[in-house]
Amino acid sequence: MRADRLISLLLLLQTRGRMTAQQLAEELEVSVRTVYRDVEALGTAGIPLFGEAGHAGGYRLLDGYRTRLTGLTADEAQAAFLAALPGPAAELGLGEVLAAAQLKLRAALPAELRERAGRIQERFLLDAPGWYGNGDETPHLPAVAAAVWGRRVISVRYRRWTAPEEVERRLEPYGLVLKAGRWYLVAASGGDPRTYRVDKILELRLLDEEFSAPPGFDLVAHWQAQLSDFHARLHTGEAVVRLSPRGVGRVREQLGHAVADAVATTGALDADGWTVATVPIESIDHAHGEFLKLGTDLEVRQPQSLRARIATTVRTLAARYA
Known part of the structure; x- marks a missing residue:
C-alpha cells in the first residue's frame, strides 16, 4: 500500500505542481505526518523534490523533472x-x-x-448511441469544443421547439456533455446556464471575446441537478391501471423503469389474478400512446379522461378493421 501511495504522491506533484502537506494529505486520505514521512522517503530515493516554507509554500518537483512511471495497475x-x-x-x-x-x-x-x-x-466495444438514434449531424461540434476549451464567447443561430423557431443567441459555453449519443452544450446567455442541443445550432461565429465561468461552477454537479429536475418534471400525474400477468412481465420493457417500479411497489392482485397499481404518467397524451403498447394486457381505471381517450381509440380501430 505504501508503494502505491508514494507513486500517487509523485504523480500528484507532477501533474499539479506545488502542493502543501495538508493538500497532499487530503488527496491521499492520510495524516500530514504520513505525508512528511513519504516525502522524506522519496527524497532518499533520489527524487528531486523540495519544500518551501511560508504561506505560498509547499512541496514541488525540480523544474523539468518528469517521471515515466505511470503507476497503472x-x-x-x-x-x-x-x-x-x-x-x-x-x-x-x-x-x-x-x-x-x-x-x-x-x-x-x-x-x-x-x-x-x-x-x-x-x-469490448462501447457504442454510446441508442439503437434508434438518427445519427444527428453536428457540424459545429469542433467549433463549440474549441470555444469551451478556450473560454471564448460564441454567437449562434439556434433552432428550438417553440416559436419563434429560429433565434440568435450570444453564449458563454461552460461545457459539453455526451448523453445517449447526443451532444449537449451547457452555456449561459445573460443569466443562469441552460442546456442546448449542439445539432440544433444552425450557424456559429467565434467572437473575439473571452469569459470566465462562475466561481465554483461544476459541470458534473450542474448536469446531475438538471437530470434530477428533468425526472421530477417528467411525471406530473398518476393513473390507476389493471395489468394481466403477461402485462406485468412486459411493463419494464415497454413502459420503462419508473412505471415498473411503481407496479412492484403499489400493485395488488384482484380476484381474477390481474394486478391493480398506481403508476406515474407524464401527461394524458403521452400515457395514451404508451399504454396502448400493452394492448389487451392493460386496462386504465383512472383518470376517466384517459380511460375515455383510450376507449375512443379502440372503437375507432375496431371500426376501421371491421
Whole structure:
C-alpha cells in the first residue's frame, strides 16, 4: 500500500505542481505526518523534490523533472482503453489525437499490461448511441469544443421547439456533455446556464471575446441537478391501471423503469389474478400512446379522461378493421 501511495504522491506533484502537506494529505486520505514521512522517503530515493516554507509554500518537483512511471495497475490499464470512445473523439476532431495517445500509452506499458489492454480492445466495444438514434449531424461540434476549451464567447443561430423557431443567441459555453449519443452544450446567455442541443445550432461565429465561468461552477454537479429536475418534471400525474400477468412481465420493457417500479411497489392482485397499481404518467397524451403498447394486457381505471381517450381509440380501430 505504501508503494502505491508514494507513486500517487509523485504523480500528484507532477501533474499539479506545488502542493502543501495538508493538500497532499487530503488527496491521499492520510495524516500530514504520513505525508512528511513519504516525502522524506522519496527524497532518499533520489527524487528531486523540495519544500518551501511560508504561506505560498509547499512541496514541488525540480523544474523539468518528469517521471515515466505511470503507476497503472492491470485494471487501470484496461479501464483506460475501455473508456476511450473513438466515435465521440472523432466528432470532437480528436480522433487522431486519441489514436496517438493510445499508441503512446500502449508503448509505455509493461508487456503484461500491454497484452491485457490489447485484449480489451479486441473483445469490448462501447457504442454510446441508442439503437434508434438518427445519427444527428453536428457540424459545429469542433467549433463549440474549441470555444469551451478556450473560454471564448460564441454567437449562434439556434433552432428550438417553440416559436419563434429560429433565434440568435450570444453564449458563454461552460461545457459539453455526451448523453445517449447526443451532444449537449451547457452555456449561459445573460443569466443562469441552460442546456442546448449542439445539432440544433444552425450557424456559429467565434467572437473575439473571452469569459470566465462562475466561481465554483461544476459541470458534473450542474448536469446531475438538471437530470434530477428533468425526472421530477417528467411525471406530473398518476393513473390507476389493471395489468394481466403477461402485462406485468412486459411493463419494464415497454413502459420503462419508473412505471415498473411503481407496479412492484403499489400493485395488488384482484380476484381474477390481474394486478391493480398506481403508476406515474407524464401527461394524458403521452400515457395514451404508451399504454396502448400493452394492448389487451392493460386496462386504465383512472383518470376517466384517459380511460375515455383510450376507449375512443379502440372503437375507432375496431371500426376501421371491421
